Amino acid sequence: MYSPTVARASTTSDAFNAVAEPRRREILDALAGGEQSVGELAQRLRVAQPVVSKHLRVLRDVNLVARRDQGRRRLYRLNGAALxxxxxxxxxxxxxxxxxxxxxxxxxxxxxxxxxxxxx
Amino acid sequence: MYSPTVARASTTSDAFNAVAEPRRREILDALAGGEQSVGELAQRLRVAQPVVSKHLRVLRDVNLVARRDQGRRRLYRLNGAALxxxxxxxxxxxxxxxxxxxxxxxxxxxxxxxxxxxxx
DNA sequence: AGAATACATGCCTATATAGGCACGTGTCAA
DNA sequence: TTGACACGTGCCTATATAGGCATGTATTCT
Incomplete structure (x- = not known):
């Protein structure tokens, strides 16, 4: 028997899926310019902070970005190798x-x- | 003023999404070996014919494959340029x-x- | 200590599939 | 003409988000 239904491989499964989402590509493009905090990204992409956080979560799960804490800010940086x-x-x-x-x-x-x- | 919800850009919108699906990459990989019919692909990938047809439909919509008729068979060929x-x-x-x-x-x-x- | 700041998550809704099945259509063999 | 083939689609179900909102937590400021 097959899995009855599989809408799609989860976005957290691989880089292919993670990158299929335009917003996430924007985030990566932004990070290509250097380490940035969630707030900075949200402002730059003009989207709500939770949205950015969630996308970053996905990107981090597939190892496309790495995180570093700096006080109450979380600095994310690109890990292009995952591509x-x-x-x-x-x-x-x-x-x-x-x-x-x-x-x-x-x-x-x-x-x-x-x-x-x-x-x- | 956002679209209330957008689960994800449709797979037919661009190559990124079309290729995010593993099965579709398999199809492209198979076609890299040369033109093939739906049935041949279905057999090779061991999936039901409708499944293949649907994926091919998506791939064709984003121009990743081209179709050619040969009798009652439909021969699909790769169009790598779309990548x-x-x-x-x-x-x-x-x-x-x-x-x-x-x-x-x-x-x-x-x-x-x-x-x-x-x-x- | 209390307030403000910066995030990560949970919950909720609407959407977009993937795959199973059945079926309609066009083509080729008898 | 009839039947076998080869496909493309429609319909149906369960799943996996994306984004909006509200909230919990940790850190820094006053």
Missing amino acids: RPIHEWLRRYEESWSQAFDRMELVLQTLESREERQDG | RPIHEWLRRYEESWSQAFDRMELVLQTLESREERQDG
Whole structure:
């Protein structure tokens, strides 16, 4: 017998599901800019704090973000490595749309953008 | 003024959601081996035909697969290009697990820590 | 100590499936 | 023409959220 019904794999089961939710991608994108508190995220994304907390909960369950306490604030930071399974899966199809990668170019661009951030 | 409730973006809205479902990834993986009919897929994945048809419907809606008729059979083929948006989004995080970047990251963190001397 | 602040959760509602089954339609074999 | 096939869908049930609200807890401020 099968499980009678399974609406969908739970979002907490893997990165694929966690990232399927647009709001969560926004959160990750925001955290890509650096560690942030729940309140900061809520303000930036213009959503209620509980909403952010819940999404962060999901992201944390799949290890996409890590938390650090700072007084009464909870600072969340990105753990991009958890996205790797998705990337690995996509690799198989990558050839469908791209000729070649210039990884160094990407690294350099990232390096530049980070320096810009530091300059403020 | 929000939609009172939105369980989740519909799976037909984008590739992210379409791919969040494990069974659908299996289907895509199977199609990576070449064009196949619904029946062949059902047999290979050991699932009922209606199940496959429905997943294919979703995949087709987001343009992840294309269909071709051959007599009474419907041959589906992969359209990997539709996965590109996901890949593009991931690109931003790719550095997180890239070996080449690890060394770069070390340098960056060192630079950052020089000015971030405010954390406990 | 008392109040304010920053979060995490629980509860509740409406929504969006996933999969089981039955069935309608188009196509090919006899 | 009749029957077997190969599919696509509709209907039904149970499940898994997303977001709104209110509340409990821990930490910091006055």
